[in-house]
Amino acid sequence: MDEALIPLIAIIALFVVLPGMVFHYITLWRRQKTLQPDDERMLEDLWRSAKAMERRIETLESLLEARDAQAHRQPPRPHRTHLDD
Missing domain, CATH: 1.20.5 (Single alpha-helices involved in coiled-coils or other helix-helix interfaces)
Incomplete structure (x- = not known):
């Protein structure tokens, strides 16, 4: 079970957490431009x-x-x- 958890965490981090962080900082950057x-x-x-x-x-x-x-x-x-x- 431990071996199946590592790829699942990597996929979630790659496709959910990373884009979420990118969109968060893009939103902050746009807000600071005004x-x-x-x-x-x-x-x-x-x-x-x-x-x-x-x-x-x-x-x-x-x-x-x-x-x-x-x-x-x-x-x-x-x-x-x-x-x-």
Whole structure:
């Protein structure tokens, strides 16, 4: 009887347990591919932060452009050296 039990266990392991484990891990892998609610909230927060930074950068660029335009309109000031004294 012991000799008949080993092939039976091997067949069950090969055709039932092994595919069951494969399908279990495939299901886990597919579930992890989707975003969890916490991930969605974090992604939304990052999106808002990126938009706020984009607005700040645009504001800084416009200020710098205005400053450069103003500097180009003014005549250059003479550079003083210690030899001028």
